[in-house]
Amino acid sequence: MKRENFNIMSDIKIIEDLKAQLLCVIGEFYRLLTKGSNVTQEAILDCISGAIIILYILADRLGYSYSAVDENIQKKLKVGIIEEDIVEKQGKNLSRLASHMEDRMK
Structure with a gap:
């Protein structure tokens, strides 16, 4: 197998893994x-931040900066x-998030 094909297959495997990770994180978030209130705020925050990280990396792997x-x-x-x-x-x-993102870009 050519090295180029191996890289493409490796990239596809990583993308598929990221998609699976995203589904797991969202599933855990719903769970x-x-x-209710018995859940620690840290666990919920971990799911939210994890999903955001996965989505950014997935976007990068799909060719978006x-x-x-x-x-x-x-x-x-x-x-x-x-x-x-x-x-x-x-x-x-939405206004608060837009403001947060603008502040972050400065």
Whole structure:
């Protein structure tokens, strides 16, 4: 087998592994949420941060830069704010996240 084909197969395996990891993290997140207040905040935060990390790495493996992901997130936030998405109406979550991302970019 040519070395190029081996690299492609290795990349596909890594992408598939990342997808499986993401499903596991989301499954664990849902499981933790069913437990109610008995769950530590750290466990929930671990799931959320783990999913974000996996998604950034998956984007990179699929050919998207981290900054392209950030820019796309900012665009989506602006649209949600303008269109007054329900989470924006009820808690300004999109505005607060947009502000957080802008501060992070400085």
